[in-house]
Amino acid sequence: MRLQARRLVMLLVGLLVSPALWAKWAVNMPEGVTDLSHSIYGLHMTIFWITVAIGVLVFAVMFWSVIFHRKSRGAKASEFHESTLVEILWTSIPFAILVVMAIPATKTLIEVYDADDADIDIKVTGYQWKWQYEYLGEDVSFFSNLSTSRDEINNSRPKNENYLLEVDEPLVVPIGKKIRFLVTGADVIHSWWVPELAVKKDAIPGFINESWTKINTPGIYRGQCAELCGKDHGFMPIVVDARPMDEYQEWLEGKRAEAEKIKELTQKDWTMDELMTRGEEVYTKVCVACHQANGQGIPPMFPPLKGNAIAVDRDKIGRHIEVLLYGVKGTAMQAFKDQLSEVDMAAVITYERNAWGNNTKEVVTPRDILDYKKDGKYTGQYSSEGGK
Structure with missing residues (x-):
């Protein structure tokens, strides 16, 4: 029994000092790569520090009262009833705090739901267990499927860095353009979620939900279905490939040519x-x-x-x-x-x-x-x- 306890302690120490563990340690939400994600992150941090200040003040008063006004020091509790001043204070102070919090929150929410004047409209449809992307007005539509090999899933070969986060056809978008997503579902409820873009919308059959993004930095951004949608819920990742406008146009032309080639192959x-x-x-x-x-x-x-x-x-x-x-x-x-x-x-x-x-x-x-x-x-x- 003592040997088992020693081994357990050694394992815990090993985990705590493991560089790999600390490399993935994160307690905060990602800041993201879009102006919208920065606004959301800024709001999050503003509310966080307000709550920290409230917590510090409340606990400071509580501990000060416990230490310096305890019965063993001869302190006697004050008696008062229906104090107008106290009632005004405990009503007006929380109200003022909520107003202060509501101003930046309202500003950010207006920004989140402002999907007007988009440069590109993309319809996103969730299927079990894949995504369909349709570029409205561009005559381009395709499905995006998980491309992680079954050998990795079945543990017969090592898992790569992007295990269960890689697809055969990524969603390609241009940087610097406002992109509106029209999100819906074809069978059950899914949720299209890419944390670094600050986009998370439920894909509900029969409904179309709007969201938008404007990516500033080229790169690959990954996400997943965030709604439990069936036995392979974990096997429908999202990959967004943000490219400069000229590369995006070239990709669009390639997809159109590919569709024509498929027709010829028929x-x-x-x-x-x-x-x-x-x-x-x-x-x-x-x-x-x-x-x-x-x-x-x-x-x-x-x-x-x-x-x-x-x-x-x-x-x-x-x-x-x-x-x-x-x-x-x-x-x-x-x-x-x-x-x-x-x-x-x-x-x-x-x-x-x-x-x-x-x-x-x-x-x-x-x-x-x-x-x-x-x-x-x-x-x-x-x-x-x-x-x-």
């Missing part, structure tokens, strides 16, 4: 190997959290795809496409119609029908997806072309 004749390679990437990015890397799922909430009739029966290909497009009501299977391109849908369906030993040798092409969206049925007329 008409391409895809081989089985090409679809399987792309499908595995899509599956790892958007499906693996629920259906697992081995296709076994997490029954009963997330059914397996390995050996499942929907993924192996030829006459259920249409149903397979329908489920991916529109989801399944009353279950956790969401609709991917607006989340994946026709190319990615065809690729992931082909992958699911030929991975983990399913080996159906069946190919679904992007044109099959387009036809299904148009006519509501699968004909398979392009499968032989895709399987060349």
Whole structure:
């Protein structure tokens, strides 16, 4: 028992003197990199020092009274009743303090909610468990997914510095411009939170909440969903990439060109190997959290795809496409119609029908997806072309 106590003391001492522990020690909120975040931080510190002063004064009077007016020194309590002066003092002093605190607070709140005259409008939609960013008026829209590898999550390889705080597609914005965020949710309540930008807004289905920022310094700023939104709540990070205006414009042009390239790929004749390679990437990015890397799922909430009739029966290909497009009501299977391109849908369906030993040798092409969206049925007329 004595040896265990000694080991515990040594462990505590080691933790206390650990440079890594002290490097992350923080008791205050971050000051941030925007004018708004500086205003909020300034308000926070103003209120903090006011409360510190009140606390010091109250405890000083209390301890002075206890020490110098205690019964053992012969002190006798004064008796008074309905003292007008005392009632005026204990009412007017707190009122004056609240007024002093309310003036800077009101000024900062007005600034926080002033989202007018924005240079850029970005719609942010929370999904389980990813974010969609739509640049209004720019014809640019994409999803941002966690890019931390499953090996790190499963502890089979060391975790990197930005573990669970890295994405495949960051939100790119220009510096020096007022950016308005229109935040909503597609399924459950999420919360879009980037501490260094002083932005935290709930993403509620059916409602649109406004927030804004104006970033002064280029850089990468990270955040997370701050609302418990499901089993993978911790797996939907936010990464904001703030760039100079010329780099931002160049990025926008690149995203538009990328969208045009995807449209062209829809008409391409895809081989089985090409679809399987792309499908595995899509599956790892958007499906693996629920259906697992081995296709076994997490029954009963997330059914397996390995050996499942929907993924192996030829006459259920249409149903397979329908489920991916529109989801399944009353279950956790969401609709991917607006989340994946026709190319990615065809690729992931082909992958699911030929991975983990399913080996159906069946190919679904992007044109099959387009036809299904148009006519509501699968004909398979392009499968032989895709399987060349």
